[in-house]
Amino acid sequence: MKNKMNRLKRREHGANAVLLSPMYLFTIVFLIGPFVYMIVLSFLTRAETWGVVNEFTFRNYLKILEPTYLNTFWESIKLALLVTALVILIGYPFGYYMAKLSPKNRGVMLMLVTIPFWTSSLMRLYGWIIIFRANGLLDKLLMGIKLTGEPLKLLYTYPAVVVGMVYGLLPFMILSVYSSVEKMDWTLVEAARDLGAGPVKAFFTVTLKCTMPGLMTGVILTFVPSMALFFIADILGGNKIPLIGNVIQDQLMKVHDWPFAAALSVILMLMTTLMIFLYRKVTGSSDTEGII
Amino acid sequence: MKKIVSVCLVLCLFAVLFAGCNSGEGNKAGGTLNLYTWAEMFDPDVLAAFEKETGITVNYTNFDYDETMLARLEAAEGGDYDLIIADDYIIETVIAEGLARKLDKSKIPNFGNINPIYQGQFYDPTDEYTVPYGAGVQTIVYNPAKISVDVKGYSDLWNEAFKDDLAIIANYRVIVGMAEKVLGYSYNTNDLSQIEAAGEKLYELAPNIRLIKDDNVQDDLVSGEVDAAVMYTSQVTMAKLANPDLKIVYPEEGIGFGIMGMFVPSKAPNADAAYAFIEYILRPEVSKACFEYLGYYCTNKAADDLISEEFKEFLVLPTSFKAEDMEMIGNISPEAAEKQDAIWTKFKDLCE
Amino acid sequence: MKRKPVFSTVYLIVGVILMYLPIVIVMIYSFNESKISSVWDGLSLKWYRELFRDRVFGDALVNSLVLGGLSSLAAAVIGTLGAIGTARSSFRGKGVMAYIATLPMLTPEIILGMIFLTFFSLLGLPFGMTTLVLSHTAFCIPYVFMQVRARLSGMDPSYEEAARDLGAGRIRSFFDITLPLILPGIVSGMLLSFAMSMDDVIISVFVTGVSVNTLPVVIYTQLKTGVTPKVNALCTLMFLATLIIVLLSAFLGRIGNSKKKSD
Numbered sequence: 001m002k003n004k005m006n007r008l009k010r011r012e013h014g015a016n017a018v019l020l021s022p023m024y025l026f027t028i029v030f031l032i033g034p035f036v037y038m039i040v041l042s043f044l045t046r047a048e049t050w051g052v053v054n055e056f057t058f059r060n061y062l063k064i065l066e067p068t069y070l071n072t073f074w075e076s077i078k079l080a081l082l083v084t085a086l087v088i089l090i091g092y093p094f095g096y097y098m099a100k101l102s103p104k105n106r107g108v109m110l111m112l113v114t115i116p117f118w119t120s121s122l123m124r125l126y127g128w129i130i131i132f133r134a135n136g137l138l139d140k141l142l143m144g145i146k147l148t149g150e151p152l153k154l155l156y157t158y159p160a161v162v163v164g165m166v167y168g169l170l171p172f173m174i175l176s177v178y179s180s181v182e183k184m185d186w187t188l189v190e191a192a193r194d195l196g197a198g199p200v201k202a203f204f205t206v207t208l209k210c211t212m213p214g215l216m217t218g219v220i221l222t223f224v225p226s227m228a229l230f231f232i233a234d235i236l237g238g239n240k241i242p243l244i245g246n247v248i249q250d251q252l253m254k255v256h257d258w259p260f261a262a263a264l265s266v267i268l269m270l271m272t273t274l275m276i277f278l279y280r281k282v283t284g285s286s287d288t289e290g291i292i
Numbered sequence: 293m294k295k296i297v298s299v300c301l302v303l304c305l306f307a308v309l310f311a312g313c314n315s316g317e318g319n320k321a322g323g324t325l326n327l328y329t330w331a332e333m334f335d336p337d338v339l340a341a342f343e344k345e346t347g348i349t350v351n352y353t354n355f356d357y358d359e360t361m362l363a364r365l366e367a368a369e370g371g372d373y374d375l376i377i378a379d380d381y382i383i384e385t386v387i388a389e390g391l392a393r394k395l396d397k398s399k400i401p402n403f404g405n406i407n408p409i410y411q412g413q414f415y416d417p418t419d420e421y422t423v424p425y426g427a428g429v430q431t432i433v434y435n436p437a438k439i440s441v442d443v444k445g446y447s448d449l450w451n452e453a454f455k456d457d458l459a460i461i462a463n464y465r466v467i468v469g470m471a472e473k474v475l476g477y478s479y480n481t482n483d484l485s486q487i488e489a490a491g492e493k494l495y496e497l498a499p500n501i502r503l504i505k506d507d508n509v510q511d512d513l514v515s516g517e518v519d520a521a522v523m524y525t526s527q528v529t530m531a532k533l534a535n536p537d538l539k540i541v542y543p544e545e546g547i548g549f550g551i552m553g554m555f556v557p558s559k560a561p562n563a564d565a566a567y568a569f570i571e572y573i574l575r576p577e578v579s580k581a582c583f584e585y586l587g588y589y590c591t592n593k594a595a596d597d598l599i600s601e602e603f604k605e606f607l608v609l610p611t612s613f614k615a616e617d618m619e620m621i622g623n624i625s626p627e628a629a630e631k632q633d634a635i636w637t638k639f640k641d642l643c644e
Numbered sequence: 645m646k647r648k649p650v651f652s653t654v655y656l657i658v659g660v661i662l663m664y665l666p667i668v669i670v671m672i673y674s675f676n677e678s679k680i681s682s683v684w685d686g687l688s689l690k691w692y693r694e695l696f697r698d699r700v701f702g703d704a705l706v707n708s709l710v711l712g713g714l715s716s717l718a719a720a721v722i723g724t725l726g727a728i729g730t731a732r733s734s735f736r737g738k739g740v741m742a743y744i745a746t747l748p749m750l751t752p753e754i755i756l757g758m759i760f761l762t763f764f765s766l767l768g769l770p771f772g773m774t775t776l777v778l779s780h781t782a783f784c785i786p787y788v789f790m791q792v793r794a795r796l797s798g799m800d801p802s803y804e805e806a807a808r809d810l811g812a813g814r815i816r817s818f819f820d821i822t823l824p825l826i827l828p829g830i831v832s833g834m835l836l837s838f839a840m841s842m843d844d845v846i847i848s849v850f851v852t853g854v855s856v857n858t859l860p861v862v863i864y865t866q867l868k869t870g871v872t873p874k875v876n877a878l879c880t881l882m883f884l885a886t887l888i889i890v891l892l893s894a895f896l897g898r899i900g901n902s903k904k905k906s907d
Contacts (some may be wrong), residue, residue: 013905015814016733020741023726023785027745030782033766034759035747041759048621050362050385068638075641094659097652110832111890116663117839120863122826122871126681127666130673133682134517135667153456155517156503158644171839175832178848180794181700182828221790223679228752239504240643241463247637248752253359254464255633257626258758265755272750273743274771326854329860332869336698352700353857354865356849363758367765372854508681508870515682526869534680577717586869
């Protein structure tokens with residue numbers, strides 16, 4: 001009997017390996033190569049005007065320690081944390097309420113949330129520029145209701161960047177929260193309420209816990225891109241916030257220092273990994289196991 | 293949920309169907325010209341007329357930065373593309389790497405139409421590889437109704453009258469170069485102490501900067517978001533057409549300019565099509581149409597007289613310009629470039 | 645006990661309005677006569693005429709749809725199977741593999757573009773749709789994988805076991821039990837993937853070939869010459885087309901449903 005169980009288990013494992021094989025194959029063939037190349041590149045020396053020379057060096061990593069470049073990491077983390085916090089505050093209730101709609105309305109909402117993001121992000125940013133412009137829509141509105149007497153130069157400021165990034169990353173949070181609230185077992189909440197928990201307590205002890213995997217996915221999907229995103233800061237912020245993504249872009253496209261760009265990317269990658277890992281440790285959620 | 297899946301499926305199906313139609317078109321008789329440059333470099337009518345006249349199909353694809361182009365061209369080992377238009381400094385590297393071919397000038401009788409002021413430059417000193425297609429001059433533009441300072445050159449931009457009111461180009465060579473010019477240095481200095489000094493000077497400009505960007509700065513100038521800007525020629529053209537009251541200043545410290553050049557890659561599959569295209573573009577009347585669409589300085593001397601009055605001011609180089617007042621931004625040493633980039637990153641932080 | 649959820653309805657409606665606000669504004673400005681987006685010069689169809697005069701956009705749109713369709717499909721298959729396999733199997737190293745599969749998300753796009761370019765040319769792959777689909781699939785997989793993974797975690801395995809006990813085969817129990825449960829995750833992952841692919845320029849510009857221009861590439865590479873309101877006109881049309889397809893399919897779906905009911 002025990003033998004049979006074992007054999008069955010082994011067969012099960014074989015089948016799971018088959019399921020995994022496409023991803024493993026893709027990863028091995030198309031991802032490991034480029035990433036090994038990136039790590040190797042980060043230890044090489046730049047060539048005179050273009051390209052790299054095969055000479056080993058730590059210089060690229062030492063250069064990151066210069067205050068100018070350390071500062072860009074700090075600026076990026078600050079912005080990413082702020083944006084992620086706002087996205088949680090706005091996106092979680094949205095996804096939650098969405099999942100509580102009737103199934104028909106849910107489908108409609110799902111489409112409504114995603115369609116804007118099938119259009120060019122440049123175009124959406126231009127929309128915001130028109131809104132924020134001096135004497136633009138927002139200024140006229142605020143002046144109309146006498147909240148302010150003169151145009152508020154809102155465009156090309158830090159808040160404009162934050163609005164743009166929150167707007168751009170919100171659907172990731174909404175969709176992630178939505179799909180985990182939607183599958184939630186509401187009898188658990190009812191049970192908690194029956195046992196005397198108030199709605200707030202029931203939410204924090206049951207609902208939030210059950211939807212943690214979705215929230216986590218949403219956090220990762222917003223935090224990670226906001227670390228490397230830079231064109232929103234360029235377009236809505238007037239390029240005045242030095243973010244790590246800008247520095248990498250400049251190193252590749254203007255200074256032609258590929259190894260330094262690679263080193264910056266490696267550090268960025270490690271840092272993002274570490275932050276997600278820490279977050280998981282702190283919140284004690286193991287649901288994202290296998291993601292990082 | 294099924295609905296959504298079916299939507300996706302329908303979309304994919306549409307896409308595949310379209311793709312089927314599309315791939316059929318590719319190979320017409322008369323050959324194909326694989327043209328690789330930024331988007332919107334040509335009036336679609338010009339391309340259509342060329343196709344009609346020669347039977348050559350123009351296959352127009354785009355890159356964002358010169359560097360992307362060079363990386364792609366390296367990967368293709370000088371093949372794939374028949375004609376590329378890119379900025380001067382990158383062409384220097386392209387030629388040094390042997391990725392461009394010497395032009396067969398017998399196939400370009402109109403070669404003589406080129407304005408000689410744009411020839412013999414650092415990237416192609418003997419004009420063997422390139423044909424210039426448009427030139428840009430870094431220009432100061434400001435709104436005299438809002439700014440009372442009489443601007444003569446870059447040094448005036450440090451004036452407090454411009455506080456939080458100035459837009460600049462997002463190119464560190466141009467902007468650090470601006471400070472270098474104010475201090476009387478060359479754009480292309482490799483002297484680290486000079487660059488350092490320029491950096492210190494540039495940091496003082498930070499309170500005046502409202503905006504750093506490359507594209508569509510004219511929108512901000514015309515709408516009053518900023519009252520002064522350092523910008524490229526095509527933007528100057530658009531801004532001036534929208535608001536004729538704006539004042540244009542060619543900085544007294546010296547005029548920085550750049551040239552976009554056409555070149556044929558070393559292993560171009562259809563070089564003859566490229567020659568036919570260059571020859572076509574160099575016709576005076578075609579050049580006129582091209583530059584009026586593009587808004588950069590006309591590099592075809594034979595076309596200068598054809599440019600309509602409306603555009604003349606922007607497309608034809610003022611006769612007062614002397615070659616010795618003009619300096620191109622070329623390649624500098626890696627140390628100098630790194631220094632400039634560090635200055636640039638710190639400068640941006642100070643602007644916030 | 646059950647009261648009308650006023651607050652949540654208002655919240656959702658306000659949210660959706662804000663999401664569409666910038667798009668609606670750009671749509672309005674696509675009818676602006678002026679080339680300068682900050683100046684309103686009166687109503688005009690000028691930019692639509694300009695758009696149709698330029699065949700570059702049509703070709704690019706088709707390429708983008710093909711690319712988005714193929715890569716989000718590929719990512720859906722690979723990512724879903726990967727998520728299920730990861731959730732069920734327990735052999736060592738699966739965490740590492742899943743981590744590597746999510747690396748494209750943790751890396752700035754511009755670096756990805758460059759290393760893909762180098763790697764593909766090392767492999768000798770022909771640049772064009774193939775390389776585009778491969779690279780887009782690579783950065784889309786994490787989106788599907790994570791959505792499905794979140795959906796799977798906490799799913800009661802007893803459902804599928806029950807089905808198996810009742811005699812359903814492995815494949816049958818997958819299609820009847822597991823798939824419907826994780827479908828919302830797959831769909832939202834695919835929708836995100838499609839959106840990411842339709843909007844990517846930085847990677848595409850590196851790995852594209854001679855004959856394939858995608859829409860975002862055409863739009864972003866106008867930087868040198870200035871982005872014209874043609875782009876506004878184009879986005880307006882695309883947006884309306886998407887909306888029409890969605891509404892149409894919802895309508896057809898409703899007819900189908902009511903037919904089923906009446907049967």
